[in-house]
Amino acid sequence: MEYPILGTEPLPVEFANTLYGGVDCLSTPELAAGWFAEMALAAPAPEAARALRDAVHGLLDARSKGLPLDEAQVETVNAHAAAAPTALRLEPAGDGWESRWAETATGPAAVLGRIATCAVELLAGGAPLRRCAAPDCGVLFVPQHARRRFCHPTCSGRTRQARYHRRRTEDPA
Ligand SMILES: [Zn+2]
Structure with missing residues (x-):
C-alpha cells in the first residue's frame, strides 16, 4: 500500500494523515507496522496507536477548521504524553546544536508518547x-506560507489540469 506520507510535515500531522480519504x-x-516502518519508527501496539491517532486527527482537524478542541481527545493525548518516557537532548550538530530524542524515547513503548508530546507542542x-x-x-x-493551499505540487497540478479539462468540455468552441 502507498501510505499518505508527505515527508515534509511534523510527526503528529503525518500520523493524523493515516486516516485519509476514508x-x-x-x-x-x-x-500499521508498514506505516511505522516507513516512518523509521518502532511499531507500537496497533490498538493504542489507533486510539492516539483518532485523538490527534480529531484535534488537528478541529484546529484546521477553527473549532474548539475536544476535551476527551486532549485528555487522550496528554495521557499518552505522560505514559511514555520521552527525553529531548541537546547535541552538537555541525557548527550549532540540535535537539535529538534520547535512546529511551525510540522504543515501541515510547513512540506514541513521542508523537503525543509533539502534538502537545x-x-x-x-x-x-x-x-x-x-x-x-x-x-x-502546516502551511509554511499563508498562500499554500495544496499538500504537494502534484495536487495543485492535478487540480489545475481538472479545471482545464472542465473548461474544455463545458465550452465546446
Ligand atoms: Zn493534496
Whole structure:
C-alpha cells in the first residue's frame, strides 16, 4: 500500500494523515507496522496507536477548521504524553546544536508518547493547520506560507489540469 506520507510535515500531522480519504492506514496490525516502518519508527501496539491517532486527527482537524478542541481527545493525548518516557537532548550538530530524542524515547513503548508530546507542542504553539484544497485529497499540513493551499505540487497540478479539462468540455468552441 502507498501510505499518505508527505515527508515534509511534523510527526503528529503525518500520523493524523493515516486516516485519509476514508481509508484507515492503521486498520490492521500489518498496515500499521508498514506505516511505522516507513516512518523509521518502532511499531507500537496497533490498538493504542489507533486510539492516539483518532485523538490527534480529531484535534488537528478541529484546529484546521477553527473549532474548539475536544476535551476527551486532549485528555487522550496528554495521557499518552505522560505514559511514555520521552527525553529531548541537546547535541552538537555541525557548527550549532540540535535537539535529538534520547535512546529511551525510540522504543515501541515510547513512540506514541513521542508523537503525543509533539502534538502537545504543535497545538500549544498555535501552528496553523490546513487541509489540501484538491477535492480528492484533503490531507492535513502546516502551511509554511499563508498562500499554500495544496499538500504537494502534484495536487495543485492535478487540480489545475481538472479545471482545464472542465473548461474544455463545458465550452465546446
Ligand atoms: Zn493534496
